[in-house]
Structure formats: structure tokens, C-alpha cells
Amino acid sequence: MQKISFFIILALLCCSCKQSRPPALEPDTITKLPYFNSSDFTPEWGKGTHKIPSFSFTNQLGETVTNETYKGKIYIADFFFTICPGICPKLTENMASLQKKYAKEKNIKLLSHSVMPWHDSVAVLAAYAKKNKVKAKMWNLVTGNKDAIYNIARNGYFADEDFGKTQAENDFIHTENFILVDKEGYIRGVYNGTIAIDMQRLDRHINVLKNEK
Template identity: 55%
Template sequence: MKLIIKMKAVFFFLFCILSFSCTKEIDKSKTLPFYNSEDFTPEWISKTAANYNRIHKVAPFKFTNQNGKIVSNKHFEGKIYVADFFFTTCPSICPILAKNMSKLQEEYKNDKDILLLSHSVMPWVDSLEKIKKYAIENNVIDNKWHLVTGDRDEIYNIARTSYFADEDFKKTKDENEFIHTENFVLIDTKGRIRGVYNGTLALDIKRLKRHIEILKQEY
């Protein structure tokens, strides 16, 4: 009887330890959340959680960059990158987005694990020649910052379903609606969304840099 009681006590002790380790709160000051839906609700998910392997990821893609080279999701595997959406003739927010992307480029130009990716939302206008000219005007460093163009439907689909970049589409579901967003989206080494920022605001750019440093500590 005493042996049975001791065994029960041991099992109870082990159960308590395992329960604590599974339910222990994540330190949110040292870990970035994941974003799995278009409403951008942050979710802190531990590696031991049942849904960890079902975290939303950016879908496979293949576009053409400013040098006429094919750039795919394979190029970004194992890298942290910041994605945004622009068009070369944009007179409003795009010049600000480009300026702030340039600042990120300067900050991480010697860090091979940080990349930048800007998608044209007017690929029917933004030819390779225009994309290249825009890259030169913004001092884009090849292999660090990719400006890409491609099929309109493919770009719009990945913007809406992978990056959740089109706020109007959430309301209207109108696929013909033009995408115009100021969001910078932070993607981790496994293609998962870890942060969303207003690319026109200096304060948000500082927050983005801080979050990149937090993310780098995960790997």
C-alpha cells in the first residue's frame, strides 16, 4: 500500500512539472507574436503548442526583380525579411515607404540574414525598365532589397491572402480593388508574419528595428 501511495505521489509530482512547463507563460517582452488572420490579432504560440505547426505562412511565390532575375520564396528561406507594396508612379505614400526602406537597407546592409522585398501593385505599368530606374533612384543594393513585378493576379493574391496587406479587401471582397497600403510586414526565417508596422511613421520604423533584433535572438 505504501509503495502504491509513493508511486501516486511521484506521478502527481511529474504531472505538476509537465503541466507547469506546458502552461508556463511566454515572456512577451522577449518574444514576438504570430499573425494568423487578416485582423492582425497577435498570438503568442509556444513551440510545444498543438497548433505551432499550423501557424500561417506566406505562400510560395515567384516574381521578377529589378535586374530581371527570378526571385522566389526559396530565396528568403532562413532569412528575416521586410515586405511592402508600392508602385513607381505613386506620388503620396510610396516615396516615404521607399525612404524608410532605404534606412532599413542602410541599417542592415552588412547583415546577410536580413532582406527587403517590395512588390509593385501596378505591374501592368511597372516594366523592368521602370523598376530598375526606381531602384537606381532609391540606391537599392542588389541582393539586399528586391523590387519585384509580375502577374497582377499573383501579386494581389499573395498580398491579400499571405501578407493580409489589403485592408479594403477585408470589407468589400472586391478582387478588382486597387491595393494601396502603408504596411511593412516582418517575416521570420520560416515565412511567418511576426509584425506589422506603418511604414510612413518614424516611430514604427524604430519599433520594427527593435523587433528585428528580438527576432534574431530566436535563431
């Protein structure tokens, strides 16, 4: 009986090790990223067909932020809310690390949308920005009309698709996605913003976009 138990435990440990192994990294020689034109995030290697739709929100300084703010810029977008006790602190921490890493890069920006705009007023976002040392020159925390935010989350960034689509249009959006958008407004990558290996992949892909012709 002891021998049988030993082999069962050994088998479980082996399965556990296999499941926890990180995915293989793409080669460092990658020179181009695919386009993501649909909510199933199937990579396509031709020219993009889906651009982020026009938007207009208000940032932590009370300023209007639109597509023009990000025109000609590479940017990383995510969705959060200031009183989130779960994944949002990690998302904010990783956004802050991107802010620090690319502080001298004028053409790389960050954009965080509040999915609880009825709570996250400009004043609340300003306090959150101060607490997390957000620099508005590079990183906008935005609030605005709930329907507009949820519409662009679902139909612009496909933000709640990869981790399980919410069942109803009024359901609360909560996603780990970081979305990489190129200078023309096309989605070029999607990453889990809470996982270190995906953050490393995002970092590599930002540099690919910087050098992509």
C-alpha cells in the same frame, strides 16, 4: 462670452494633445514576438499556423525571386508602385533606411512588390532602383502577374486588411503596411511604414527576431 470661448478653446487643445500622444512602447526586455495567423492581426503566442504562400516574381535585374530567395532570412515586405505621388516615396525612404542600417546583416532582406505591374516593368523598376540606390543583393523590387501579386498581398501578407480592405477583388491595393516575416516564413509583426515611432518598433522587433531561439 469671451470666458466661454476661452474654455472651449482650452478644452479642444487638451483633447488634441491627448489624441496626438504616441502609444506606449513595449519594454526593452521583450524576447519573443507573437505570430499573426489571420487577417485581423490578432497576436498569437503559440507556434504559427500561417506561412507566406509560394510565390515567383521578377526583380529589377530581371531575375526570378521566390520563397527560396528568402529561405532562412528575416525579411520586411511592402507594396508600392513607382509613380505613386502619395505614401510610396516615404515607404521607399524608410525601406532605404533599413537597407543602410542592416547592410552588413546577411540574414536580413527587403522585398517590395509593385501593385501596378502593368506599368512597372523590369526596366521601370531598374530605373527606380537606380534612383533610390536600391542594392539588389539585399532589396528586391518585384513585378509579375497582377493576380498573383494581389492574391499574395491579400491572402499571404493580409496587406490591405489593417488599413481598410478594398471592396472588390479587382480594386487597387494601396497600403502603408510593412510586414515582418521570420526565417520560417511566418508573419511576426505589422507596422505603418510612414510613421517614425512604428519604424522604431520595427527596428526593435528585428533585433528580437535575430536573437529569438
